[in-house]
Amino acid sequence: MEDKTLICQDCGKEFIFTVGEQEFYKAKGFDNEPKRCKECREKRKAARRAKEEAAAE
């Protein structure tokens, strides 16, 4: 296995899907590749969390 360069669906920037991450995905049984860079994933996670917090009030 080797590192793969993927294009982020959200910001269009290239990001590295590392061997370690590929192994993690494989271990989890995911057969699809990540569509977003770490930054965009974090952003989405934060946005989702903010939404949940707003809904809980």
Ligand SMILES: [Zn+2]
């Ligand atoms: Zn991105």
